[in-house]
Amino acid sequence: MKLKKTAYTFEQAKVYDVTRFMSPSGRAIHNMELSLLKYFLKFTSTKKNILEVGCGTGRLLIELFKLGYLVEGADASKNMLKKLLEKARLLKIIINYKHLESANLKIKKKYNFVYAIRLLNQTESKNYALKSIKEMIRITKPGGHILAEFVNVNRPRIGRNSTKTTRLSHKIISEANFSENWGCTIIKNKGLFFFGMGSIMATPTLFINIVVKFDKLLSTLFPRYCSRGYILLKKNDKK
Template identity: 30%
Template sequence: MKQWYQELFSNYAEKYESECYTHGTQGEVNFIEKELNYNKNAKILDIGCGTGRHSIELTKRGYSVVGMDLSESMLNKARENAENEGLKLDLRQADARNLLFEEEFDLVIMICEGGFSLMETDEMNFQILENAAKALKKNGKLIFTTLNGLFPLFHSVKDFINSNSENQVNMDNNFDLMTFRDHNTMEIEGDDGEIMVLDCNERYYVPSEITWLLKSLNFTKIEIFGCKLGEFSRKDSLTTEDYEMLVVGEL
């Protein structure tokens, strides 16, 4: 049986790019470039690359990027987008829980819940972090965003999600404080015009959890910041107002 994220992203590539959270690419890549010290020789892995927005922008700026995603539909859109830009992009269909890369990349990115936090068990989410770490060279860096567990402690997740997207309507919502998982039923229109009814299950993390997980994977430096759309910055301290957190880990 397909998981909700597989069903969604098999039929959402076109509408995905109209979502507000996909419109901050330039500023997000500015941050990524700065974290790389503008080293054009750096090799980058984009896990959960989706329709390729970060991979394409980084390639345009002269970096070597491998983009991977579970969804062939999203990858097809990424290929189309790259072709429209006159770019050749290394895009691969793969499951982030089963990657085979070992010490190949200077940087791994997972932006906008690119796999991590969407999985149905904590063990599966950890597998994604583990594979990201394995893919990094010594002294490599991991940059990712994930759902901030501090947010639903102080806010209504239901109210936030309902007001955050014009394309979706939540019918039912239940954030479990024991597991930090949000279970909600979402109705959303796919690219084919049909309504999908999805039973979603997303994991929120608190900073101490992320720090512990990355330390267990031998990251020696772990920094967590607030996450503002298109304006990633080390100056933003994480607060309860941040729906996502921005994580930078170094091996």
């Protein structure tokens, strides 16, 4: 596979878990994402045949695995997948993974549930991100589910942001599903990080739990205004 520019490098793989998710605020952010992911799995009654696209070091995937979910991973970065392998070895678990790019998932197998978290915003363009969702749908069984998380285009940008981010919205995805005939029904629209991840990162440790509680409440009430959007699609049964 040709090396994708958006695939994380050796340096990024080395520091990914440590710099983002080890501090008290980083842990809080991780737990918020994990609990929402678990909510969707519970809601769809999925336990096995799950694939994370853009799984990286397995931050979420390994947690699910520990809880008894059968999850596989795919990522465009060999360095991130190497980290995933190292973590799995330490835990003495076996994780199936594939070195693939999201817009061209060379997978024949069909999954019950395919999800992507913190992937679509990393991809090179809106078209590429939508193509990735289409690929996720292709490798899902009829009746199965696809969970796409994205950086919300409707959310005003606060502060400086030097990195390029591909942004989507519930509406953009819903319109593409309709106009491109993806063959899915949208089951749920949710949001997370109403205050933005930066605000949680900046919160003193003592107050993190309070901010998280408020964030969850406001995210439930106003999903379309959150910095991250989640959309759950169900692949229609064949007629």
